[in-house]
Amino acid sequence: MVAGWFTVDTDQEDFRLLGTRCSACASVFFPRQDAFCRNPACQGGEPAEVPLSKRGRVWSYTDSRYRPPAPYMSDPAVAWVPYTLVAVELAAEGIVVLGQAAPGLTTADLVVGMEVEVVPGVLHEDAETAWTTWHWQPVPAAPAEVRS
Amino acid sequence: MTGDVAVLGAGMHPWGKWGRSFVEYGTVAARAALADAGIGWQEVQSVVGADTVRGGYPGYVAGATFAQALGWQGARVTSVYAACASGAQAVNTARAQILSGMADVALVVGADAAPKGFFAPVGGDRPDDPDWLRFRVLGATNPAYFGLYARRRMALYGDTVEDFGQVKVKNAAAGALNPNARYRRAVTAEDVAASAVVADPLRLLDICATSDGAAALVLCSMEFARRHGAANPVRIRAVSTVTPTFPKAVLDLPDIATDSTVAVAPSPDSFRASIAGAAYEEAGVGPGDLSLAEVYDLSTALELEWYEDIGLCGTGEGAKLVQEGATALGGRIPVNASGGLASFGEAVPAQAIAQVCELTWQLRGTAGERQVPGARVGLTANQGLFGHGSSVIAVR
């Protein structure tokens, strides 16, 4: 959707959101902040691209029962299917990042505090283009350890 | 106090969907405020307009548009844009001019003709605008953010959707008594619960509508007020227009992410709390001095958060206040005696001015059936997109 916000051409395992980190104060910015550091106590270091944590915890969530207006892309000829929005706390970066939940997830599937991970997704597609994005989805429960 | 300016006049155009131009609304409100002040338009030395987008004109206009409609008379002019805080900045600009001696009397006007449905950013490809980005990348409407705050309150404090509904019931009851309100019908908890979900857990009646409307104030020096026979006018004692402090650690409209807390610990006070805090400090009063408050109830759940942010109760205790009836008309500290945005809807440049109109009428004791008995101190609280604080304290 917007250049440089997440890794491209990676598989689901390696998919990451991309932010920037200030070399002077270590503040992390998402969306990326390539021109300056917004920490008022910082003299300003070089911003460097940094992949964000893959996993975080749900800060809150909601959904969109009505079609949002443009510039959101959706086909008005197709019946509206609500999507879920999730705000996720990333502990290492000290930030909360909003995103859509993976398709099919509803608010009934979410709880504040549960662990989720970022995965690649498609925001909208037409005949020529698929606009890619990031989605949050609950971390699958670890498979029961098999003891032999 | 030397910092006081007088509110000599207040006026509104009734809010609703009237299908006319914002210039008409603003002119009606301005004339009402001038008549209330008992002065002629030609006496006004400065006109300050809270901006709106004029259809067909790629930009924001206000001050000169109202001055032209009222008849060019050479007054100093200012136009300010600060999203929902535009009205507070207009009040503050007029106040600064009066306190500095640039003008004795100023007219402040805000008016809008709002679009139907969700607010949306202006058109075009504008990926450098965070407001455009949140719609483009996430489809995150304003109600989506209100839903996030509401769900967070439920998880943290145990608020229920019934608590949220009670805020609407309370504000609708007050709005039913206000001739300037768009919605003047009582609402029951059942009505709220039966309305459609917009952004889980919030329903249509939890979220304010968009409206047309206008509000205006005549502000003047204490000396000018005395000369015009107002010996004991309502006075504006503080106007807060603070910005947040880094790191802003609570997700807020229109941002996709919060500031990082890695380098600097976040302030223990939220941005919204700091808005009211600055006004209290400037006015030399505290929450315990308030007779009433007008807060920005974009959603029912958000009103509960404001109770905490303006210091009426501790963090997480907002729902208890509405359950007890403390914030209803007749309660210990009425909030949104006007009916709030729940009854008015949003007319962005006008609403922070309309809040001050309500304080003016309440502090004069002329608010009719919705009068808060013996009101002496009132606070408004509001927040504009992109980090614009807005709070006014008026006293009598």
Ligand SMILES: [Zn+2]
């Ligand atoms: Zn820095």
